[in-house]
Amino acid sequence: MEIVYVYTKKRSEFGRQCNFSDRPAELHVDILPDISLAANFTVRDPCNVTVQCAEEMSEHEVNTERFESESRGINHVEGGWPKDLNPEDMEVTIRYRKKVEKDEHYQNTIMQIAGLMEHCCKQNNATDIYQEFFEEEDDEVVEESEEQPSAKTINVFRDPNEVKRTATSLCWHPDGNHKLAVAYSSLEFQRAPNDMSFDSYIWDIENPNKPEMTLKPVSPLVCLEYNPKDSHILVGGSYNGQIAYWDTRKGSQPAEMSTIEHSHRDPVYKVIWLQSKTGTDIFSASTDGQVLWWDIRKMSEPFERLVLDPSKKGNLDNALGAVSLEFETTMPTKFMVGTEQGLVVSCNRKAKTPAEKIVCTYSGHHGPIYALQRNPFFPKNFLTVADWTARIWSEDIKESSIMWTKYHMAHLLDGCWSPVRPSVFFTVKMDGTLDVWDILFKQNDPTLSLKVCDEALCSIRVQDNGRFLGCGSQLGTTTLLEVSAGLCTLQKNEKAMVSEMFERETKREKILEARHREMRLKERSRSEQSREDEGKEADGEESTEELVARAEREFFDIMEAEKKKEWNEERQREKEKGVCEEKDFQEEHETNGVSSFTRREISL
Amino acid sequence: MLDIECAGAEVEETIKRIQSQKGVQGIIIVNAEGIPIKSTLDNSSTVQYAGNVHQLLMKARGMVRDIDPQNDLTFLRVRSKKNEIMIAPDKDYFLIVIQNPTE
Numbered sequence: 001m002e003i004v005y006v007y008t009k010k011r012s013e014f015g016r017q018c019n020f021s022d023r024p025a026e027l028h029v030d031i032l033p034d035i036s037l038a039a040n041f042t043v044r045d046p047c048n049v050t051v052q053c054a055e056e057m058s059e060h061e062v063n064t065e066r067f068e069s070e071s072r073g074i075n076h077v078e079g080g081w082p083k084d085l086n087p088e089d090m091e092v093t094i095r096y097r098k099k100v101e102k103d104e105h106y107q108n109t110i111m112q113i114a115g116l117m118e119h120c121c122k123q124n125n126a127t128d129i130y131q132e133f134f135e136e137e138d139d140e141v142v143e144e145s146e147e148q149p150s151a152k153t154i155n156v157f158r159d160p161n162e163v164k165r166t167a168t169s170l171c172w173h174p175d176g177n178h179k180l181a182v183a184y185s186s187l188e189f190q191r192a193p194n195d196m197s198f199d200s201y202i203w204d205i206e207n208p209n210k211p212e213m214t215l216k217p218v219s220p221l222v223c224l225e226y227n228p229k230d231s232h233i234l235v236g237g238s239y240n241g242q243i244a245y246w247d248t249r250k251g252s253q254p255a256e257m258s259t260i261e262h263s264h265r266d267p268v269y270k271v272i273w274l275q276s277k278t279g280t281d282i283f284s285a286s287t288d289g290q291v292l293w294w295d296i297r298k299m300s301e302p303f304e305r306l307v308l309d310p311s312k313k314g315n316l317d318n319a320l321g322a323v324s325l326e327f328e329t330t331m332p333t334k335f336m337v338g339t340e341q342g343l344v345v346s347c348n349r350k351a352k353t354p355a356e357k358i359v360c361t362y363s364g365h366h367g368p369i370y371a372l373q374r375n376p377f378f379p380k381n382f383l384t385v386a387d388w389t390a391r392i393w394s395e396d397i398k399e400s401s402i403m404w405t406k407y408h409m410a411h412l413l414d415g416c417w418s419p420v421r422p423s424v425f426f427t428v429k430m431d432g433t434l435d436v437w438d439i440l441f442k443q444n445d446p447t448l449s450l451k452v453c454d455e456a457l458c459s460i461r462v463q464d465n466g467r468f469l470g471c472g473s474q475l476g477t478t479t480l481l482e483v484s485a486g487l488c489t490l491q492k493n494e495k496a497m498v499s500e501m502f503e504r505e506t507k508r509e510k511i512l513e514a515r516h517r518e519m520r521l522k523e524r525s526r527s528e529q530s531r532e533d534e535g536k537e538a539d540g541e542e543s544t545e546e547l548v549a550r551a552e553r554e555f556f557d558i559m560e561a562e563k564k565k566e567w568n569e570e571r572q573r574e575k576e577k578g579v580c581e582e583k584d585f586q587e588e589h590e591t592n593g594v595s596s597f598t599r600r601e602i603s604l
Numbered sequence: 605m606l607d608i609e610c611a612g613a614e615v616e617e618t619i620k621r622i623q624s625q626k627g628v629q630g631i632i633i634v635n636a637e638g639i640p641i642k643s644t645l646d647n648s649s650t651v652q653y654a655g656n657v658h659q660l661l662m663k664a665r666g667m668v669r670d671i672d673p674q675n676d677l678t679f680l681r682v683r684s685k686k687n688e689i690m691i692a693p694d695k696d697y698f699l700i701v702i703q704n705p706t707e
Contacts, residue, residue: 081639100641105696107615110633113692113699114618116679120690121625124705129681 048074053420064599119526149448150435151483154206154468159476160186167472170461174231177463179204179212182478185220185239187267200224202575204250205480216252221413222267229279235266235296237284262301264288270325275332283327287340289319291347300595301302306357308337320345326372328379332361335380344393345382360395364401371415377495378424381502385415390427390437394506400514403504405437406444414459420488421467422498428471430458436487441499446486452479622701629687632700634690641697653689657700661693 081087085096098104157180159165165184173179183200201211202220215221219240227233235245236254241264244254262347264286271442274281274293283293293304308320324338337345342365351357367387374382380395381402388408408429414428423440424447432453434505435446452471459472466488619631623644634654644652665677676690680691683705692699 081637096639097641100635100639101612101615106641107612109694109697110615110699111618112695113694114615114622117690117692117699117701118618118622118625120679120681121622121628121703124688124703125626128705591701 005396059089083190084573090425100125101260115435149438149484151434151436151448151450151481151487153452153479154482155205155480157211157478159475160201160211161199163193163196164475165196165220166458166474167476167478169221169236169459170196170470170472170478171224171226172461172463172470174226174228177465177468178206178436180478180480181215181224181226181234182470182472183221183224183236184476189223194198196220203215203478213248214252215246215254217254218242218257220271223271225271225273226284227273227279231275233296235271235273235282236265237271237286239267241265241268241286241288242302243268243271243282243284243299244296245299255301258298258299259301262292262353264290266321269323272325272327273331274327274414283325283335285322285325285337287321287323289316289321291322291325292319306347308339308357310343310345310361321368323368324370324372327375327383328374329381329584336372336374338384338386340368342369342386344369344372344382345546346395349352360398362398362401364391364393364399365389370413375417375422376419378502383415383417383425385412385427389410390415392439392502392505394502394509397506397509397513399516400509402502402509403443404448410456413456414463414471416460418462418466418488419464420492423493423501424466424487424584426460426462426469428452428460432457432473434460434481435484438487439501440491440494448483451453451483452481453477623637625703627704629702629704630700631702634698634700636696645702653700657689657691657698661691661698665693 015088044124081093081096085092087093159167165186167182168185168187169183169513171181171562173181179202181200181202184197186196198220200215200217202213202215204212211443215224215234215236217236217238219238219242221236221238221244224234224236227235232248233245234248235243237243240260242258242260243263244257246252263282265573266286266288268284268286271282273279274283278295278297280296281293282296283291285291289308291304291306292309294302307316308322309315309318310320311318321345322337323340326336326338328334333348333350335347335349337347339345342363344362346359346362348359349356349357351359365384365386369384371385372382374380382393382395383395384391386399386409390405390412393401400419405427410429410431410433412427412429415425418424418426421438424436424438427437427446429435432451432455434450434452435529436448436450438447441447453473453475455474455477457473460469461471462469466483468480469481470478470480477529486569524575606693618632619642622628622631624696630645630649632640632645632650632653634640634643634657638658639655640650640654645653660682661677661680664680668675680683680693682691684688687702687704690703692701
């Protein structure tokens with residue numbers, strides 16, 4: 001609302017002078033003192049007055065007069081013409097110029113400097129001296145000044161319990177990698193002390209003094225995995241064969257556990273989350289020979305089961321015990337199982353009949369396969385860690401691995417690929433060393449070998465950024481290590497080179513396989529010709545019993561020969577010691593048989 | 605007379621030779637006082653170059669002699685985005701050539 005005051009004035013009155021008139025003073029307001037108001041005030045006695053004895057100072061501001069400055073350039077228009085010359089005058093200037101040109105000194109000078117100039121002009125035409133040479137190599141040079149590959153310990157998380165258990169499995173938190181879930185259990189058969197705690201912990205990597213959260217299962221956990229889709233859910237496989245899952249928001253007790261009747265009969269060695277719409281599917285493997293599929297919402301029974309029977313009959317007695325599982329989300333229908341017997345079984349989930357589920361097996365290891373993982377960049381190749389070696393396989397070659405490490409002095413207990421570099425993988429050994437292998441750099445030895453602790457290292461897990469890794473030891477100590485930048489940044493052409501290397505090795509194995517097949521065919525045809533009977537197929541293959549008998553016979557023959565040799569040597573040696581001793585010795589041998597022989601072998 | 609003329613002709617010839625080099629855009633000869641003696645460019649450009657180059661030359665020479673009094677400036681090249689300005693100094697005259705360097 002606008003406040004408007006309108007006043008009117010007659011047009012004829014515009015411009016008129018003001019007529020002022022005198023008027024006496026008028027009293028408008030007279031306010032007399034009101035004594036009663038004095039009651040509202042009290043006399044203040046004493047009065048506090050602050051006084052400062054200091055120099056009195058006053059502040060003044062002064063602005064000086066502005067000093068104005070201006071930037072100006074001088075354009076020297078015409079050169080220093082002699083005083084008498086008028087630069088505007090064309091004729092005069094031309095005449096002057098001509099005079100200079102005739103000067104001998106001028107001519108000599110010009111000849112000299114023109115020569116120099118011509119040289120430079122030609123130079124310019126020949127090459128561009130400011131051209132960027134070695135442009136592409138600049139980057140390489142920078143990277144080549146690499147430091148030695150190294151890894152250093154950042155933090156150590158110790159098992160807070162008195163009785164130390166093995167850190168059997170580690171899992172990094174899927175978002176942000178600030179937490180590490182570690183499963184503790186004692187895998188030694190019936191050696192777990194009575195007062196051993198069953199708890200597993202989730203550690204915050206910044207705080208090694210106290211675990212962030214405790215998980216209290218009914219039986220110690222052998223493996224533990226975070227749900228990659230929901231970072232609050234963890235699933236764990238326990239020593240008694242049950243599967244349990246936790247919701248970290250709900251507390252330390254498992255949210256739900258699988259029923260004993262339908263669970264595994266042996267410790268669950270590996271649990272993996274599957275790729276599904278609901279994000280609640282898992283599958284688990286155990287040495288009882290079964291691979292079970294579960295939906296965590298309904299843990300009362302698994303919704304699918306597979307028996308690892310190589311004869312494909314589903315016979316549990318024949319089944320191979322599973323120790324590791326492998327599942328790649330980019331290939332959801334296939335998965336692989338590493339067994340106790342040293343075989344890797346490749347399976348197809350979508351097969352119609354259970355017999356078709358087992359697709360093929362890869363043999364080559366002597367002991368249980370503790371780790372099995374596909375290369376994140378080349379899923380056709382996978383790494384297995386077992387007995388004393390680590391081997392790299394190609395899916396197509398079933399008879400042997402394409403690349404392998406040498407046999408080490410200690411058992412290799414776990415391993416994994418680096419998620420950022422296709423040629424780098426890590427393994428841990430029973431003597432407590434961590435090996436970092438870079439197959440592009442060196443294939444015979446690890447690129448970096450680091451002794452992390454004195455006891456065996458049982459598990460290892462690399463973080464998604466490839467920079468940090470955690471390894472768990474037999475006494476429950478989890479060590480967090482950081483690797484040097486060179487080991488976790490992708491090098492130039494690395495993918496191409498690794499792919500070439502794998503192809504080359506695969507080809508080599510294929511050729512060897514083909515050769516073996518040829519040789520076998522030749523053998524077969526030769527033995528067929530020598531025998532003239534029906535049932536040609538049974539030729540090259542003796543029955544199991546015959547084979548066993550033959551092996552036994554050969555074994556005992558060799559033993560006898562060795563024994564005789566040893567005896568002769570002993571006799572020579574003990575001739576000086578005395579005859580009675582010798583006689584006793586011989587008798588002992590004859591009665592005890594082979595067992596004493598082996599004992600002697602050890603003592604020798 | 606003949607000698608001088610021949611010498612004069614020689615100078616002309618030299619300048620023409622430089623001019624005919626690939627990429628050369630212009631040649632200017634300036635004396636110690638800043639007067640352009642000979643130029644293949646138009647007057648305004650000539651005058652601009654002459655004035656500016658003279659100052660630059662003085663500065664460069666001063667710098668070289670400052671660092672080492674025994675030293676002296678023999679040649680000056682100013683490379684810019686579009687071309688290269690080459691200056692050959694002498695006691696009394698200097699020669700400026702503007703060339704567009706080949707890619």
